Amino acid sequence: MKYVRSNLDEDSEIGGSSSGIAGSGAGAIGTAGEAFQNVPTVTVPRPRASRLQRLRNYFRQRNYLEKFLFIAVCVLTILVLLLAAFLYRVTCPAPQHSFEVQYRKEVVPGPPAKGENLSMVCLDPECISLSARILSYMNEAANPCEDFYEFACGSFRKRVAIPPGTQRVTSFSLQAEANEILLRSILESPAPPAAHASPSLRSAFSAELYANAGRLYASCMNVSAREASGVEPVTNMIAPLGPWAAHRPAGGPAFNASAWNLTKGIAEVVQFLLAHTESLPFFTVDVEPDNSNSSRHVLCFGQARTILGVRENYVGNGSATNLAALSEALLSVAQLFNFNLTQSNVTDLIDLEKQIAQISLPESERRDSTKIITSTVRYLMDNVGCVNWLDFLARYASNVSYHITPDTPVNIRDENYLRQLCPLLQRLAADPQKKLTVNNYLLIRSVWIFLSVLNKEAAAIPRKLHHITDGVHGSPNPWALCVRSVSGMFGFGLGKLYVDQHFDDESKLAVNSMINDVKAAFNRSLQEAAWMDATTRRLAMAKLVGIRNLVGYPDYFGNETAMREEFGSFRFASGEYFNNLLKIQRLGHVKSIAKLAEPVKVEFEMTPQSINAYYSPSSNVIAFPAGILQRPFYQAQFPPYISYGAIGAVIGHEVTHGFDDDGKNFDRNGNQRQWWSNRTAQSFKEAAACIAKQYEDFVVDGDVRVPGQLVLGESIADNGGLKSAYRAYKDRANLLPEPLLPNLNERFTKEQLLFIAYSQTWCELETKESVRQSAKVDPHPPGKMRVWGPISNNHDFGGVFKCPAGARMNPVKKCTVW
Incomplete structure (x- = not known):
């Protein structure tokens, strides 16, 4: 973009x-x-x-x-005079006066406020750039009381373009793009700089880490080596997994459908894929904190992830187009790898994926953590008995000192799916032709995950598929793809180098202070919730106090010994991209399994360069990586009313997640249990239903709606986050220095700018395909809804913008949970 x-x-x-x-x-x-x-x-006299x-x-x-x-x-002289007048207007104090800004028929009072010191205008380059960005996104001709998204973001789509290889551009993606440039500079530099943004993190190991990350990046950029290797590295890997009906290596055994054990074949392929991906056929297994005992790790089992991702892509509107594109992609894979697959074989493969999708749970139902069952391996043996679980899990944990028995605790995420899995597999196993289809499906799934890291022809296959299903056009620059690859595969190693150069400890202290302010504001919401009984409120306030903050980067970044333990085992070669990735994945897989024998530790789950934030219900932690603590969300020079509207609302969002429709099911220690009284739980349900219905009634792009239950958690968090951020700002407004922004202080009050800063967090431009796809499966509502909902439900907004009661952004009836 x-x-x-x-x-x-x-x-x-x-x-x-x-x-x-x-x-x-x-x-x-x-x-x-x-x-x-x-x-x-001339001697003749003339009139003068x-x-x-x-x-x-x-x-x-x-x-x-x-x-x-x-x-x-003359023209240049006039231009110089006009420029001088403009500079004088910007840099010199203006006389104090009162004025009004007209929006259609509504009159919105603007500053300067009475007695305000206009000499406090911030002329720091950061402030000037911020002012320009805010104004460039806005459509001031729009009525803020009727459509605040259009008012705050109406010109955004004119200022940006969707970059190649993506389906949308947002404030988050713009910062991610800026971060990629910084990361590229790190990866392409021959040596680390002498200066550190965070001197406390200076480490002798950083130079070694710098060189290693650079070699991984160089191996990705070595296109000629990848083209020369072709698909051979993958065909060599999958040969021992056979026999394959569609692929018989030289000297390999022929496929015999009647002799081939279907469930054993599935288990072997899943075992192979586990070391390389989380996208598994038929069922998934992972290591996670136990829902009922957050101090320990357990195995968690759930439903399969198909090639197109989720159930909704195989059923309902648009599925025919998706499946036609998938058919073309599978034929391309067969041709590339020289697999013996006909169009009829591919049609059978897609029919199998449709059967898997039909027994899968919709994404809106999978959000409910109360449906996760805490049980033992014996549950799987009794209810999903077609798989030899003890044998499968013994091989799964063979590299760690963790003995798995029938009584080993597990979490079952998608019980309904797993109960239907064996009947499906038994029907498939009873028919030789269907067994052949399963064998072909396992072959395709074994190679699909590697397509994007092989040669250009292989990478083009999933890219073309996503172009049709998600509206993704073009391909990013090779360097951007390689930066993302290194950041995704070796994220914390690269994150250490990013923090060294681009994040300082002062920002960490300032953000922690803001977090405390926002928590205090949310505590007022808990106190004001009349529908809560005293006992539940007391426990909720205790949970709020117990929320731990992670800001910037992991603590071990400042520990030389811990750094070597975390990254010292990685040794990358600049000409072996595929092998480098296998090394990372396999070491990561072993570390993940090893957690089964270790207690749960509170640690960052996102890399420092991530432009994101999260709340973890199992550890009652909110985390804000260094990446999101940059412009446009935060800069030390930003006035407080901007900071609280942008990063402050993000903080409030994550705090509120601890008390949304899912977070409320976990106590202050991260254990899932019913700690709400029945009456309070019912009152919460009624308040949340108002928000769900409100968001279901919103329409974007002409006819696109979202399932209210799917987006409920994020919507509750958005509403509570904005409310807490605004309150936190008002509580601190008289205690903080508040420089004015050039060309904005004459248009808007500080409170108005806070709401504008919040709303511009959600400015976006998205392809039509992506809008429709996301509406079916994404728990995050579209950007317009993330402005309309929280703004129209906020009790302070109407007064700040002088909106009449009943205006679209100031309805008489508001939905409020927190």
Whole structure:
């Protein structure tokens, strides 16, 4: 995505022309003076001409070049005077006065407030850039009381373009793009810089880490080596998993459908894929904190993830287009790897994926953590008995000292799906043709996950599929793909280098202070919730106090020994991209399994360079990586009313997640249990239903709606986050220095700018395909809804913008949970 910027070459031309005109003008004036002195004397007396006539006569005597230069000098003089006036207007205090800004028929009072010191205008480059960005996104002709998204973000889509290889551009993606440039600089530099943004993190190991990350990036950028290898690295890996009906390596056994054990074949492929991906066929297994005992790790089992991702892509509107695109992609894979698959075989594969999707749970139902069962391996043996679980899990944990028995605790995430899995597999196993289809499906799934890291022809297959299903156009620059690869695969290693250069400890202290302010504001919401009984409120306040903050980066970044333990085992080669990735995945897999024998530790789950934040219900932690603590969300120079509207609302969002429809099911220690009274739980349900219904009634892009239950958690968090951020700002407004922003202080009050800063967090431009796809499966509502809902439910907004009761952004009936 690119901002609309001035062309520097054009600026240079203007500067050059100014110099040229000035020089030519000086010469021309001198020549004109000499010619005038040689005019002969006339003895006939004439009436004395007026000054205007003399000027007119003088001008007539000039040639065309002299006239042009004279006019040019005049025009430039006027421009200089106008520029000087503008600079004086921006930099010098204006007289105090009262005024109003007119929005259609509503009158919105603007500053300066009575007695306000206008000499506090911030002329720091960060403030000037911030003001320009805010104004460039806005559509001030829109009525803020009727559509605040259009008011705050109406010009955003004119200023940006969706970058190649993606389906949307947002405030988050813009910062991610800026971060990628910084990460590229780190990865392409021959040595780390001497200066550190965080001196406390200075480490001798950083230089070694720097070189290692650089080699991983170089291996990704080595396109010629990847093209030379082709798909051979993958075909060599999958050969031992056979026999394959569609792929028989030289000297390999032939496929015999009647002799092939279907469930054993599935278990072996899942075992292979576990070391390389989380996208597994038929069922998934992972290591997570136990829902009922957050101090320990357990195995968690759930439903499969299909090639197109989720159930909704196989059923309902748009599925025919998706499945046609999938068919084309599978045929392309068969051709690339020389698999013996016909169109009929591919049709059977897609039919199998549809059967898996049909027994899968919708994403809106999977959000409910109360449906996760805490049980033992014996549950799987009794209810999903078609798989030899003890054998499968013994091999799964063979690299760690953790013995799995029938009584080993597990979490079952998708019980309904797993109960239907064996009947499906038994039907498939009873038919030789369907067994053949399963064998072909496992073959395709074994190679699909590697397509994007092989040669160009392989990477083009999933990219073309996403173009049709998600509206993704084009491909990013190779360097951007490689930065994302390193950041995704070796994220904390690269994150250490990012923090060294681009995050300082002062920001960490300032953000922690803001977190405390927002928590205090949310505590008021708990106290004001009349529908809560005293016992539940007391426990909720205790949970709020117990929320731990993670800001910036992991603590071990400052520990040399811990750094070597975490990253010392990685040794990358600059010409072996595929092998480098396998090494990372396999070591990560072993570390994940090893957690089964270790207690749960509170640690960052996101890399420091992530432009994101999260709340973890199992550890009662909120986390804000260094990446999101940058512009446009936070800068030390930003005025508080901007900071609280942007990063303050993000903080409030994550705090509120601890008390949304899912977070409320976990106590202050991260254990899932019913700690709410029945009456209070019912009152919460009724308040949440108001928000769910409100969001279901919102319409974007003409006819797109979202399931209210799917987006309920994020919507509750957005509403509570904005309310807490605004309150936190008002509580601190008189205690903090508040510089004004140039060209904004005359238009809006500080409170208005806070709401604008919040709303511009959700400015976005998205392809139509992506809007429709996200509406079905994404728990985050579209950006417009993330403005409309919290703004229209906020009890302070109407007064700040003087919106009449009943206006669309100030309805009489508001939905409030917190």
